[in-house]
Amino acid sequence: MKQEAIPLPDDAAMAVERLERLVQREREGRLQAEAIAERGLRELYESQVRLALLQRITDCANRSNDFSEAIGEVLKEICEHMNWAFGTAYRVEGGGAAVSCDAWYTAEPAKLFPLVEATRDRTFPRGEGLPGRVLRDGHPHWIDETELAAHACRRIAAACCGVRSACGFPVLIGDEIVCVLEFFSHTSMLDKDAILLTVTQAATQLARVIERARARATLLHDALHDAMTGLPNRTLLDERSRAAFERLPESREGLAVLVIDLDGFKAINDKYGHHAGDIVLIETARRFDSVITARMGGRRRGDQASWRATLARVGGDEFVVMLDALPDPAIAMDLSGALIDALKAPILVADEYVNVGLSIGIAHSGRSYCSVEQLRQDADLAMYEAKSGGHGGVVTFSESLGNERRNRMALESELRDAIREKQFTLYYQPIFALGKAGTNTGKLRGFEALIRWNHPDRGLVEPGRFIPAAEAGGLIVFIGDWVLRQACNAMARLHAEMTAQGLDPGELPYISINIAPQQFLHPTFSAHVQRVLLETGVPPELVRLEVTEGVAIIDPDQTRQVLEQVRSWGVKTSLDDFGTGYSSLSYLQNLPFDTLKIDRSFIASMDDPKSRKIIRAILDLASNLNLSVVAEGIETMEQGASLREMGCEYGQGYHLGRPLDEASAFALVWPEGTASAA
Amino acid sequence: MKGVVFNLLEDAVVREHGLLAWDSLLEMAGLEGAYTSLGSYPDSEVVQLVDAASTALGLSAGEVLRWFGRSAIPLLHERYEMFFTPHKSAQSFVASINDIIHPEIRKLNAGAGCPHFHFHDLDDGRTGLAYKSPRRMCRLAHGFIEGAADHYGDRVAIEHLSCMLDGHPVCRIALDWNP
Numbered sequence: 001m002k003q004e005a006i007p008l009p010d011d012a013a014m015a016v017e018r019l020e021r022l023v024q025r026e027r028e029g030r031l032q033a034e035a036i037a038e039r040g041l042r043e044l045y046e047s048q049v050r051l052a053l054l055q056r057i058t059d060c061a062n063r064s065n066d067f068s069e070a071i072g073e074v075l076k077e078i079c080e081h082m083n084w085a086f087g088t089a090y091r092v093e094g095g096g097a098a099v100s101c102d103a104w105y106t107a108e109p110a111k112l113f114p115l116v117e118a119t120r121d122r123t124f125p126r127g128e129g130l131p132g133r134v135l136r137d138g139h140p141h142w143i144d145e146t147e148l149a150a151h152a153c154r155r156i157a158a159a160c161c162g163v164r165s166a167c168g169f170p171v172l173i174g175d176e177i178v179c180v181l182e183f184f185s186h187t188s189m190l191d192k193d194a195i196l197l198t199v200t201q202a203a204t205q206l207a208r209v210i211e212r213a214r215a216r217a218t219l220l221h222d223a224l225h226d227a228m229t230g231l232p233n234r235t236l237l238d239e240r241s242r243a244a245f246e247r248l249p250e251s252r253e254g255l256a257v258l259v260i261d262l263d264g265f266k267a268i269n270d271k272y273g274h275h276a277g278d279i280v281l282i283e284t285a286r287r288f289d290s291v292i293t294a295r296m297g298g299r300r301r302g303d304q305a306s307w308r309a310t311l312a313r314v315g316g317d318e319f320v321v322m323l324d325a326l327p328d329p330a331i332a333m334d335l336s337g338a339l340i341d342a343l344k345a346p347i348l349v350a351d352e353y354v355n356v357g358l359s360i361g362i363a364h365s366g367r368s369y370c371s372v373e374q375l376r377q378d379a380d381l382a383m384y385e386a387k388s389g390g391h392g393g394v395v396t397f398s399e400s401l402g403n404e405r406r407n408r409m410a411l412e413s414e415l416r417d418a419i420r421e422k423q424f425t426l427y428y429q430p431i432f433a434l435g436k437a438g439t440n441t442g443k444l445r446g447f448e449a450l451i452r453w454n455h456p457d458r459g460l461v462e463p464g465r466f467i468p469a470a471e472a473g474g475l476i477v478f479i480g481d482w483v484l485r486q487a488c489n490a491m492a493r494l495h496a497e498m499t500a501q502g503l504d505p506g507e508l509p510y511i512s513i514n515i516a517p518q519q520f521l522h523p524t525f526s527a528h529v530q531r532v533l534l535e536t537g538v539p540p541e542l543v544r545l546e547v548t549e550g551v552a553i554i555d556p557d558q559t560r561q562v563l564e565q566v567r568s569w570g571v572k573t574s575l576d577d578f579g580t581g582y583s584s585l586s587y588l589q590n591l592p593f594d595t596l597k598i599d600r601s602f603i604a605s606m607d608d609p610k611s612r613k614i615i616r617a618i619l620d621l622a623s624n625l626n627l628s629v630v631a632e633g634i635e636t637m638e639q640g641a642s643l644r645e646m647g648c649e650y651g652q653g654y655h656l657g658r659p660l661d662e663a664s665a666f667a668l669v670w671p672e673g674t675a676s677a678a
Numbered sequence: 679m680k681g682v683v684f685n686l687l688e689d690a691v692v693r694e695h696g697l698l699a700w701d702s703l704l705e706m707a708g709l710e711g712a713y714t715s716l717g718s719y720p721d722s723e724v725v726q727l728v729d730a731a732s733t734a735l736g737l738s739a740g741e742v743l744r745w746f747g748r749s750a751i752p753l754l755h756e757r758y759e760m761f762f763t764p765h766k767s768a769q770s771f772v773a774s775i776n777d778i779i780h781p782e783i784r785k786l787n788a789g790a791g792c793p794h795f796h797f798h799d800l801d802d803g804r805t806g807l808a809y810k811s812p813r814r815m816c817r818l819a820h821g822f823i824e825g826a827a828d829h830y831g832d833r834v835a836i837e838h839l840s841c842m843l844d845g846h847p848v849c850r851i852a853l854d855w856n857p
Contacts, residue, residue, distance in 0.1 A: 188764060
């Protein structure tokens with residue numbers, strides 16, 4: 001290819017003209033290069049500043065566990081960065097409204113005062129005002145000068161402050177709006193993309209703080225609260241109790257502890273399952289809480305120092321109320337009554353209504369207490385006292401109860417020795433047929449085995465003096481088993497002797513043995529009975545197990561199962577002390593008893609026509625249900641005669657025969673003139 | 679001084695007096711004259727250029743600066759339109775100088791030393807503008823304000839109440855936007 005020369009200008013003027021154009025092009029090129037570089041520098045600067053801002057916000061979010069602490073700093077950073085006049089934040093509670101959290105920033109508080117005042121303590125319902133719109137739509141909103149002046153609900157305040165535009169942003173955790181940020185500016189907000197980028201990232205960091213605060217609160221709450229009922233747990237109760245005890249004045253008065261135990265809860269759990277039990281606990285907690293809240297809220301202004309209450313769930317079905325700053329000890333008793341009333345209405349569980357009762361023990365603080373733990377122990381003791389009555393109720397701890405406890409503990413220790421050293425012995429009280437009306441000859445039908453404690457120092461001790469302690473200390477199971485085995489052994493011996501002597505087996509007396517509720521409801525009780533029957537060889541039909549209504553109240557289903565099982569082996573069953581306690585007809589109807597024993601209190605007061613009417617009713621009832629009846633505690637001839645007149649078949653009592661040792665008692669079975677082989 | 683000031687001055691001179699006039703000024707001032715908006719150059723070079731123009735045109739240095747300021751506004755508008763569009767009046771534009779324009783300039787030029795203008799209301803209803811800078815270029819500010827008024831089609835009466843050039847510690851300028 002031929003190289004062609006570039007054409008050159010022919011004169012100087014043209015050369016100048018062309019050089020000028022060349023300069024102009026260079027100039028244009030330089031301007032463009034500068035513009036490009038400036039744009040780059042500007043973007044670099046802006047992104048550096050934004051990154052630095054976000055870094056500060058992130059640092060703040062990282063070191064803060066508390067939203068209210070972080071929000072102030074974040075608002076300040078954003079306002080300074082954007083050169084905005086005023087920034088504020090709203091918490092969203094339950095999604096319904098944006099509630100001002102009184103966190104705000106302005107570089108010119110005096111100038112912005114009207115807007116700050118119009119914003120603080122404000123609540124914007126969903127859809128109302130800028131925060132309400134952000135809450136409704138879940139996305140940022142912008143308000144320009146025209147709209148701000150014409151429609152905004154804070155337009156007057158905004159105009160006073162020279163504010164011309166505003167924007168609002170949601171702070172989101174997942175899809176949930178947890179907070180709304182709001183900013184006002186003296187100028188128009190033009191670069192919406194840059195604003196969005198910055199504020200959205202700041203909002204993400206704020207959301208982290210809220211999320212962390214929530215997680216922390218949940219952890220803290222879970223550690224100190226019962227998951228099922230949401231009530232404070234033992235840890236929180238202990239913490240508050242100790243703090244309250246330490247705040248007590250020198251007299252150490254003003255603190256009360258209520259220990260509350262549900263009666264009949266185990267039965268509900270067993271019958272309907274744990275889920276039902278849970279429903280009962282939750283409902284109980286709810287009712288307690290509303291009673292306590294109402295009582296505390298019901299105080300009038302000007303009343304004495306206001307008291308506080310902490311309701312806690314401390315165990316399966318055990319609640320504690322700690323009352324602090326009590327002006328009057330009577331409040332504890334009143335509150336207990338209200339709690340009992342609150343549980344009178346039945347609770348719906350698995351389509352059935354169930355009832356639970358309460359046993360409440362109260363202990364009041366005083367000089368004698370060195371720790372709140374002692375107070376708790378005494379309230380516990382009072383609760384057990386209330387429970388031991390069998391019908392629940394309220395017992396306030398007293399000095400005598402404390403003494404009783406000390407005595408009972410000493411007694412328990414002695415009882416342990418007695419069990420180990422076999423200091424018990426059985427006495428037998430004869431039970432007679434009262435005979436037909438008009439006759440007075442009674443025939444021996446059986447014996448009731450009655451325990452005596454052959455105390456090394458005190459001689460023979462009656463059961464009333466030690467059985468309650470044995471029950472409270474859980475020793476009754478061991479003593480009861482001994483009684484069962486001992487009585488069956490004795491009866492087996494008597495039976496062997498009588499048959500050896502050729503006496504009519506139909507004439508053989510039975511042995512009635514008292515079984516304590518704890519013993520009866522022990523899971524292996526019926527198996528134990530079976531073993532005793534086999535090992536002693538006593539004819540089952542000569543054994544009668546006496547239980548009180550207490551067992552049925554504690555656990556009606558278990559009671560029925562055990563009764564059915566022992567009866568299937570031929571053992572007879574007897575309901576003791578009938579007429580006291582609940583005397584529920586449903587127990588009589590549903591539980592398989594052979595015999596009903598009329599409590600001695602009715603016999604003792606037979607002179608009273610009311611008692612006679614009750615005895616009459618019981619006899620009619622028993623006759624209808626096909627139960628035999630034994631009257632207990634017949635002490636006079638008149639009582640015996642009256643009962644016979646009324647058609648009562650059997651009876652026992654001092655008038656008929658006192659409890660006797662085995663040899664003396666069993667001598668009664670031999671017809672006059674014959675003698676025991678023993 | 680930022681290079682953009684030299685560029686603006688060059689543009690203003692070239693626009694009014696032709697391409698070669700700028701070269702003459704540089705020659706008179708004894709300066710190399712390669713300026714880019716991205717660079718920074720000694721303040722003394724501006725002073726030298728203004729002095730040269732003052733000699734060449736038979737005007738005071740203050741008059742030259744005022745002329746330069748007024749002529750620079752259209753050139754600034756060409757380069758940085760975004761600073762002008764948010765404003766509907768010269769008053770608003772001037773008022774935004776500290777809060778918007780200067781921060782923006784600092785974005786482009788890290789370390790740019792922009793003067794601070796303190797605006798305040800005067801008793802007679804005019805706007806007071808206090809200026810304090812070792813560069814003592816209150817006349818450039820005067821020209822910029824006039825240029826802004828030209829740009830927005832507004833009128834403004836400017837009065838120097840006191841001036842650093844007259845030995846006062848601070849320049850105080852009164853602006854009357856409704857003369």
